[in-house]
Structures are given as structure tokens and as C-alpha cells.
Amino acid sequence: MKNPFTKRIDYTALEDKELVALAKADKAAFGALYERYLGKIYSYVYNRTGNAHDAEDLTAKVFFRALAHIGNYVDRGLPFQAWLYRIAHNLVANWHRDQGRRKIIALDDYVGQASTSEAPDRLAEEREERNQLLEAARRLPEDRQQLLLLKFVEGMSNAEIGAIMGRTEGAVKSLYHRTLLALRDEMKAAWPGDGARRRGGEEG
Amino acid sequence: MAETAESQMRDFLDDLTARLRSGDDMHPAPAPVEAGQDDVEELTEIIQALHSTLRPRAAPEDFAERLRADLLDGEPGVVQRLRQMPARVHIAAVLAVFAGCGLLMLRRVFGSGAAQDVPEEAVATPL
Numbered sequence: 001m002k003n004p005f006t007k008r009i010d011y012t013a014l015e016d017k018e019l020v021a022l023a024k025a026d027k028a029a030f031g032a033l034y035e036r037y038l039g040k041i042y043s044y045v046y047n048r049t050g051n052a053h054d055a056e057d058l059t060a061k062v063f064f065r066a067l068a069h070i071g072n073y074v075d076r077g078l079p080f081q082a083w084l085y086r087i088a089h090n091l092v093a094n095w096h097r098d099q100g101r102r103k104i105i106a107l108d109d110y111v112g113q114a115s116t117s118e119a120p121d122r123l124a125e126e127r128e129e130r131n132q133l134l135e136a137a138r139r140l141p142e143d144r145q146q147l148l149l150l151k152f153v154e155g156m157s158n159a160e161i162g163a164i165m166g167r168t169e170g171a172v173k174s175l176y177h178r179t180l181l182a183l184r185d186e187m188k189a190a191w192p193g194d195g196a197r198r199r200g201g202e203e204g
Numbered sequence: 205m206a207e208t209a210e211s212q213m214r215d216f217l218d219d220l221t222a223r224l225r226s227g228d229d230m231h232p233a234p235a236p237v238e239a240g241q242d243d244v245e246e247l248t249e250i251i252q253a254l255h256s257t258l259r260p261r262a263a264p265e266d267f268a269e270r271l272r273a274d275l276l277d278g279e280p281g282v283v284q285r286l287r288q289m290p291a292r293v294h295i296a297a298v299l300a301v302f303a304g305c306g307l308l309m310l311r312r313v314f315g316s317g318a319a320q321d322v323p324e325e326a327v328a329t330p331l
Contacts, residue, residue, distance in 0.1 A: 031276050038271075042263035056267050063275055130257045133250070152258035155225055158218070176221075177214040180247050187250075 016080040082163040136186035
């Protein structure tokens, strides 16, 4: 029987720090953290694995591991989500090592999703451009793919990305610059003259 | 000088990305003076393409509910239960393990010597 004098806690109003402290002994508090971060972690893992089945499997492992170790969690000034993303990153890295697969950014689910034009020929062109971009992104080293996902998919700031990747803000900015240059070079190497063709097309 | 140009370009690209993500792409940051026009155009195109292509992916609802139930309603595992025990139980368990190991070592050193020294003939059954 529930004690009517027990005060109900509104977990959604609490900050991560307070929730983490409560979650060490209270599963409901962990549930609030789960609700807060499930979408982000799933999205991140999905983009790193490229398929829903493995994304679900690994996301479940992330949260089970977090639940098992939250009692040992020590607040060192980093945001709680950095800890979760690091668990996810390690699990995904192990998954890639075990599977011997290429790191895949899920292609089919993205292509055409964000199209702004309704004309069929323009749609096809946009689709082709996205294909090219994603194929070039797949060839980037793992840390650069991670940076792009955290920046564009998760919408994180350089400071947040730095906390997850163990780099300073300046180093993140620098890595982003190098990543963009590498992407451009990849696309130029794979489709030489494409940029000029497109610019020429726009002008003419 | 080259370092300054690179640093300006880095800041410009970072600022451009932040503006795009926040929906404020109507007032683009001024391009760095020393950067080539082609560089600025190409990298801006790539940022815009990344912004419109890479999108968040929502977790399926049934998966989210199932995992929530498994995490929060499921019975805690052995490790989880051990973790939740009071500190004095942990201390007692560690002391018991040490005592057990000590006992085993003592038996090995002092207790089993006699058994090993018994000659084979003495234990063999006569035909």
C-alpha cells in the first residue's frame, strides 16, 4: 500500500545532476534519464551502424550498462550525456571491430527525406547529390564521422562535442575544418568537374 | 599570416554551421578576407548539404516501450543486487573470501604433506 504522505517527485523538472544522484537508488529517476536521452542515443547509434536491428540492440546495451554502472558514476564536471555517449561510442567501436564492417551512415533512410523541391528532375538531382555526399562521408575516419553526426544530427555545440570526444573546443573546430576539406577533396576526386558543372548550370 | 587565414576560415565555417542549425541563415557571417572565393563557396555548399541531409532518427515507439519495461520493471541481476547491498555486507564478503583462501593455503602447506609422502607400495592392494 502506498504511503499517502510520500511526496511525489516531478523528475522531468530535475536537472541531470539531481537525477543521476537519485538514480543511484531510484529506478524511476533512471527512467527519467532514459526518457531524456533515448532518442539521442538511438539516433547516434543508428547513424553509426546503419540499420535499425543493430541500433536497437546496441541502444539497449548502452542503457543496461548505464543502469549497472550508475552507482559508480562520479561527477567530474562533464555533462551526464557525455558519459552516455562514451558508452555508446565504445559499444559501437566494439561492434565494428567484431563485425569487421565498414562504418555506415544509413543512406536509404536519408536520401530524399529532406527534399525541398517537388519537381521530379530536381528531386532526382538532390537525391544524387545526397548520395555523393554520404558516400564521401562513409570514407572518412571514424572520429570525423562521429563529429559530423554529433554536430548535425544531435545538434551539439563544440563544447559538448569536445566533452564526448575528449578534445578542447578549439580542437573540435579544427577537426571540423579538416573534415570539411577532406569531404570536399573526396567529392572532387570521386566526381571531378561536378562542382564546376553545377555552378556552370546555375549561372547558365 | 597563413595561420591567421586558416583560423579565420575555421571561425567562419563554424559560425556558418551554427547559424544554419539555428535557422538564422539569412544573415551569413562575412567571409574571411584572405580566403579564396571558390573555397568559401565549395565549403558553404558542403555545409548546407550536410545540414539538409543528416537528420535525427527517432527510436521506434514499441522498442522504446519494451526497453523501458526491461530496464525498469525487470528483476535486477546478481551484480546489481550485490551492488545494492550495504557496505558491511561487502566487507564481510571480502573477509570471508580472504579467510577461505588462507585456510586453503594452510591446508596445502601443512595438511597434505603426509598424504603425498605415502609410498606407492603401502597403498597398493596385494594380489
